Amino acid sequence: MKVKDFREMKIKKLMKDHPDYDQYIIEENKGLSTLSEKIRDNPFQMVVVIDKKKKVKGIVTAWDMADKISSGIAGKKLDEIKVMDYMNRVIYSISENDTVDTAIHRMNAIKKNKIIVENEKGEFVGVLHKSTIRDKMDEVL
Numbered sequence: 001m002k003v004k005d006f007r008e009m010k011i012k013k014l015m016k017d018h019p020d021y022d023q024y025i026i027e028e029n030k031g032l033s034t035l036s037e038k039i040r041d042n043p044f045q046m047v048v049v050i051d052k053k054k055k056v057k058g059i060v061t062a063w064d065m066a067d068k069i070s071s072g073i074a075g076k077k078l079d080e081i082k083v084m085d086y087m088n089r090v091i092y093s094i095s096e097n098d099t100v101d102t103a104i105h106r107m108n109a110i111k112k113n114k115i116i117v118e119n120e121k122g123e124f125v126g127v128l129h130k131s132t133i134r135d136k137m138d139e140v141l
Contacts, residue, residue, distance in 0.1 A: 003141075006137060007100050007101040011097070011103055014136060024126075024127060032065075034083075045062040047060050064088055
């Protein structure tokens with residue numbers, strides 16, 4: 001494969017070998033204790049918040065969670081606090097039909113190392129990390 005072909009490759013082809021992303025998603029009505037387990041147990045240190053139709057509603061990073069907890073949750077049980085109350089509603093995403101080149105430019109523009117991938121219906125597909133692109137690029141070179 002040529003470098004040009006790699007840059008024009010669709011994200012869904014790049015991600016065909018992606019891991020099981022269930023560990024990186026949480027429904028917006030779940031409690032904070034479930035959220036903390038999911039963030040703790042994944043290398044992205046972020047969880048994508050979805051609704052019942054798998055549409056992306058927001059994200060919560062380990063930093064977001066620590067910041068919110070330090071702001072105070074006095075008198076509340078962790079499961080009484082819902083993910084939707086803590087999520088960041090600013091979502092940076094790309095389509096699985098976008099190219100690798102588009103993904104690189106988008107991540108550089110937003111100064112992020114990872115980006116959420118959605119299908120044409122706006123449903124969560126996965127998380128694309130720059131390291132995944134680099135690893136695949138190494139195979140091309």
